[in-house]
Amino acid sequence: MTVMSYIEAINRAMKEEMRRDDDVFLLGEDVGKRGGVFRASEGLYEEFGEARVIDTPLAESAIVGVGIGASMYGMKPIAEIQFVDFILPAVNQIISEAAKMRYRSNNDWSCPITIRAPYGGGVHGALYHSQSLEALFASQPGLKIVMPSSPKDALGLLKAAIRDPDPVLYFEHKKAYRLLKEDIPDEEVLIEIGKANTVREGDDLTVITYGLCVEFSKKAAEKLATQGYEVELVDLRTVYPLDEQAIIEAAKKTGKVLLITEDNKEGSIISEVSAIIAEHCLFDLDAPIFRLAAPNVPAMPYAPPLEKAFMVSEDKVYEKMLEVAQY
Amino acid sequence: MTVMSYIEAINRAMKEEMRRDDDVFLLGEDVGKRGGVFRASEGLYEEFGEARVIDTPLAESAIVGVGIGASMYGMKPIAEIQFVDFILPAVNQIISEAAKMRYRSNNDWSCPITIRAPYGGGVHGALYHSQSLEALFASQPGLKIVMPSSPKDALGLLKAAIRDPDPVLYFEHKKAYRLLKEDIPDEEVLIEIGKANTVREGDDLTVITYGLCVEFSKKAAEKLATQGYEVELVDLRTVYPLDEQAIIEAAKKTGKVLLITEDNKEGSIISEVSAIIAEHCLFDLDAPIFRLAAPNVPAMPYAPPLEKAFMVSEDKVYEKMLEVAQY
Amino acid sequence: MSEKNQILTDRQLLDMFYYMLLARRSDERMWLLNRSGKIPFVVSCQGQEAMQVASSFALAKGVDYTAPYYRDVGVVLTMGMTVKELFLQAFAKAEDPNSGGRQMPGHFGHRKLNMLSGSSPVTTQVPHAVGMALALKMKQQPAVSFVTLGEGSSNQGDFHEGLNFASVHDLPVIVMVENNQYAISCGIEQQVNCAKISDRALGYGIHGETVDGNDPVAVYTAVKAARERALNGEGPSLIEAVGYRLTPHSSDDNDLTYRTKEEVNAAKEKDGLIIFRQQLKKQGILTDELESGYESKIKALIDEATTYADEAPYADEQTLFDGVYHQ
Amino acid sequence: MSEKNQILTDRQLLDMFYYMLLARRSDERMWLLNRSGKIPFVVSCQGQEAMQVASSFALAKGVDYTAPYYRDVGVVLTMGMTVKELFLQAFAKAEDPNSGGRQMPGHFGHRKLNMLSGSSPVTTQVPHAVGMALALKMKQQPAVSFVTLGEGSSNQGDFHEGLNFASVHDLPVIVMVENNQYAISCGIEQQVNCAKISDRALGYGIHGETVDGNDPVAVYTAVKAARERALNGEGPSLIEAVGYRLTPHSSDDNDLTYRTKEEVNAAKEKDGLIIFRQQLKKQGILTDELESGYESKIKALIDEATTYADEAPYADEQTLFDGVYHQ
């Protein structure tokens, strides 16, 4: 076991997979010499050389499109987008191409590419360095979207993403990078994509969330326990396609559901989670399906009071949990 | 009153607005001499000249980005994207720029642009000429998304979109173009953006949908009436941001809800509709919230049996309505 | 042409002629099938056979990779797609190796032939071909990647990003712009304002060249040299082959709304197929006997392919769900 | 420089020097404020003041439109932003006219100054400036639109699409690439493989020119001429101004991980501000007295602005919801 931060776990995942498989390589802006602007790829350039740790021109559609082309040869590219906010120029390549390659070619071709991008707020990143953009891709069959909530998950899910025979969007929370640390086994860690994870068991209310909000929820749940309410906490891990079964079971277990995302509420991942529950276990519910999310404003502003007002936090989660528990 | 098809109504809306306001202009691929590949802009080039009906180079990010720039001067551009499937290269301009312009400039600048694009299936368009991509944009505050279901709505909503001081995505169903015809007043028709429309009243079940599915639902509802079930049919008209109040009232009215979209189910517009209902009127429901949608495969295939299996139809709507009514 | 003759044997010249004729006759048959209601859609190679066949002849079959665009009947036949396969895709039948009938006709892809799967959004294939070239370079394969697109499509961002990436990384890719003077209804002067599309090469620091696309020997020579440069590590080439689109854009288009019969007829005078035929005849390489032998062989092949494809079954609707993800 | 002197009066030369100095000193102060924990972020103009100020001097204030990028402190000051306004945005206070503190520092926009609002995703401003130029042309305004970006950013698709559109429509837009040799950690040779960024002009059929960005008179002359061409209907110009980024990419960067102190020091020898100062001194235009007058005036302005901005209030959290849509 070694204590590792979330970003160290990401770094380890890439290192292990690049050592294991010559076809794995990394491409993106500043990933080489600089080791990434967050230093996620620290040491990779030194170990694997510029041929496998490629500093690309500043052009996201090419980063993804070139990655797709290489993956069609059989390579296993990891394409890093510097901030998820800058994935937007590559949306056509991701949705028209990567997502549809296998389907449109009737299983002849595939795109085993992993697209990594830091997302999320609370880091004074303002509108364009704080967004959660998973909802944008979460209606596109052919894609998988993974969003780890802890260092261990970051490790195991990234390794699984790199090995996945299909395109995986891997969104890592930039605030979690150095905030979250935990003991991780030194042996190989692999976590199955597509399955949710029960982080905490409880009988009073079910909280379903993902990403950094899992951390907020864990802490808030501990606090809530002192009030006598026990939270069943589910981390979606894969936000698309969703693990319907796990969602349904968790909702049924307590009959009270709170869904949380730091993304804008309308049209978010948790809207689909709610719809699944409303479709499959409506009569098991003792309360409306609550949602806690960012407000419907375009993105997180920079000035501290506005950022704070926008961002979901442990306190906001706690208050909402209490409200639902007492419903 | 004049009988008009859906596409004629769109044509009329543009003509009227261009006559009314010199700042309105159209830009896009083949919109000029050719009058649009579907002929939506027929006659505009002749009437308004090449300065206001602009054939652009084949580059969607520029079509939208240039439109945004012109709108910042105070012009009222209508940017036509030839098929909604080809809007993807322009996603960055739409989401990073148009949607956030007013907010990021603290109300200093705005983008009164209308982006028109044909969407939808059932026309042998295969994967890339059949998609519904509204869900992709329906988590981006700052945008409005309008999807008319009838010629009259097409007219009134497009005119409202062009006059709107904010960016509006206006998605028109390409199968509706010539399929739908109705009598339209010769006087000015303007329909408020942001409000849903009750198309049909009934007490037995509530159907909420939009676009061409409204037509399927109208017909299916008539048929269902012969079985003794009366459908309350709500056309969302604006699919983002949603008209929460109308959705809640309609759901409460019958207590049985069926939501319909021709888009893939997971992560679609109707997921948010379901979440709104589950949040606000769960205890008014007598049945789970049902959803009828396309399957979660990347897009509609070309071969007729596959297209048919994919596409929502009047028959599929009828069957599902009956199931819900009898629940 | 005659002075360049030595670079190709008579046999090769005849083979090229054969494939040009095969492409033309196949295309003509598809129009017939379309006009008689047998297939709903055709997008045509007519006028571009010379550049398509000649460029492909300069490649190494089974070694090089191609990313053809929708008009490239000449490319796909030369690279090894059978006439039967071509018609299976025109009829969108289950056995079609390109997409199993999922895509519209003209969307090629054939893994066994090293032919990348293409989509409808134009120019996305350019980064793919660059990525393929990156993989070839990483794996030190003595092969190149060849990609085509229209001149209108050369205005998409992906063209710029792809070529720049290829150049910075010195990748073995050949980009051939098939300049047929039109992008649907828009003439070249509405698409670009440069003298030659190949003038764009300077901005990437790569070899650029414009050739007469009606002259197969000129095209062959240019692509052959580009291939040698690529294999020598001298990086990408941008080749513009100038021709003319002899048919409407597709079976859905009416080209007389934007160009005149006279203009088309004038272009027919320069038709590469006709001129090449005359030259080969004049040089005594192509005899009347050989030619009629080709014609009847081709007719037989096409007849057989048509019947086979017409009678072949569509994909079963149960297959709708196949190939979304790896199974 | 001396032989060009006649095109600018001594007064103008001194004014240019003043603004260059004002930009430099403002920037230096922001670094101080950052390093002392007063403001969380700086992105710097140092090394680019000459090109920024000189190009802006060639424009008509209150008439022309600008779309500056994040380093353009020299542009925004010259175009009329006050020092107080500059510091209000550095401190992200409510009164900041750029964004009311919603955006990170360096995201300029000021409607009263005809300055378009900018975002973080690079190069999106190029199509906007082109669209502004389109509006100016449509409205027959005797004005131009001026846009800047970095050399790394010139590899984005929007650069290509924007310039091509501008050229096809002969629009009055001046695109100036501020080539500071780095895109974060990536040197120019990792970004492009062309000899000069201005070599890209040929591919659009427009005027292209590379000038020494450390020579304000050369930059002024080039932009002035471009402006005249634009007003004469001769279309867009692409001007590359070559300089060097003297600071790290931003306050979050450590540039010594990818370049040496020696390299930076060598570049400082060519610092446009220092050289221009020396020249003006040698020519007797700038006296010691004048200079120290400038320095103390600037210091007073910056002190005052700093205090004001530091003490100014943040936007109230209630304003979070303002400006999503027109109200």
Ligand SMILES: Cc1ncc(C[n+]2csc(CCOP(=O)(O)OP(=O)(O)O)c2C)c(N)n1
């Ligand atoms: C991104 C995108 N936008 C629009 C279209 C619609 N479209 C199909 S072909 C075409 C014109 C292509 O012209 P060109 O590149 O010159 O190729 P050509 O058809 O002339 O061979 C257009 C606009 C598309 N397929 N993709």
Ligand SMILES: Cc1ncc(C[n+]2csc(CCOP(=O)(O)OP(=O)(O)O)c2C)c(N)n1
């Ligand atoms: C689309 C996009 N991708 C990535 C980034 C992150 N980023 C910010 S600045 C920068 C480098 C820009 O280099 P250049 O264009 O040369 O401008 P400079 O900073 O050198 O002035 C990068 C990669 C971004 N802002 N936008």
Ligand SMILES: [Mg+2]
């Ligand atoms: Mg063409």
Ligand SMILES: [Mg+2]
């Ligand atoms: Mg730079």
